[in-house]
Amino acid sequence: EQIAEQIAKYKDFQLPYLLDTQSGTLRPYQMHGMRFLCACTKLGYNCLLADDLGLGKSLQTIAMLCQLAIEGVQGPHLLVVPSTLLYNWENEFKKWAPCFKVLVYYGTKPEREKLRNGWSYEQHSLVVLTSYNIAVQDSAFLRRKNFYYLILDEAHLIRNQKSKAWNTLLDLRSLHK
Numbered sequence: 001e002q003i004a005e006q007i008a009k010y011k012d013f014q015l016p017y018l019l020d021t022q023s024g025t026l027r028p029y030q031m032h033g034m035r036f037l038c039a040c041t042k043l044g045y046n047c048l049l050a051d052d053l054g055l056g057k058s059l060q061t062i063a064m065l066c067q068l069a070i071e072g073v074q075g076p077h078l079l080v081v082p083s084t085l086l087y088n089w090e091n092e093f094k095k096w097a098p099c100f101k102v103l104v105y106y107g108t109k110p111e112r113e114k115l116r117n118g119w120s121y122e123q124h125s126l127v128v129l130t131s132y133n134i135a136v137q138d139s140a141f142l143r144r145k146n147f148y149y150l151i152l153d154e155a156h157l158i159r160n161q162k163s164k165a166w167n168t169l170l171d172l173r174s175l176h177k
Helices: 002-009 028-043 057-070 083-096 109-117 132-137 139-143 164-171
Strands: 077-081 101-104 126-131 146-152 173-176
Touching: 002 028, 028 057, 057 083, 057 146, 077 083, 077 132, 083 101, 083 126, 083 132, 126 132, 132 139, 132 164, 139 164
Parallel strands: 077 126, 077 146, 101 126, 146 173
Antiparallel strands: none
16 A cells, blocks of 8 residues: 555656656556656565566666666665676666666676776766676675665576575665665
8 A cells, every 4th residue: 555655656757867768768567667666665665576578677677776866866776687688787777877887797706806996986876787696706795885776687596595696695785675
C-alpha cells in the first residue's frame, strides 16, 4: 500500500532531465518501473525489477539513478553485472546518461590496482561497473566503500544463499539494494 501511494506521487513525473531523450524515450511500462524503483528508494525498501528479457530494465535503472542525481544523490553506485554485459552497461550510460561518470572496474589485478588508486568520491554521479567475479575477488577493497545503491544485474546468478558470491555481495555497504 505504501509503495502504491509513493508511485502515485510520481504520477505526473517527467523524465529526468539528465536522461538524454534524444536517444529515445521510456515506454509507459518503463516509466512505471522507474516510478516503482524511486518509490521503493524513498520508502527505504530494497527492490527487485523482474521484467522479461528485452523490456528495458537497464534503461529503467539508469533513469532512476538520474532521478536520484536530480534529488541530490550523487552516488557512488555499484552495479555488479555478468562480465559479458559490462560494456553493454557502459554504452547504455553513454547513450542515456552521458553526464554520469562511469568507472568500469575490471581487468587484470595490476589494472584494477591502478583504478583503485585513481578512485575518487569527488567524481559526481559516480557509477562503478564490475563483474560478479571481480566483486568477489576484490571484496575486501569494495567493503571499505560506502555505496548509495548496490544494483545486481542478472541477480539469479547468485541465488544460492550458501554461495561465496551471495554472502560477499550482501556484506558490501550500501544504503539501498
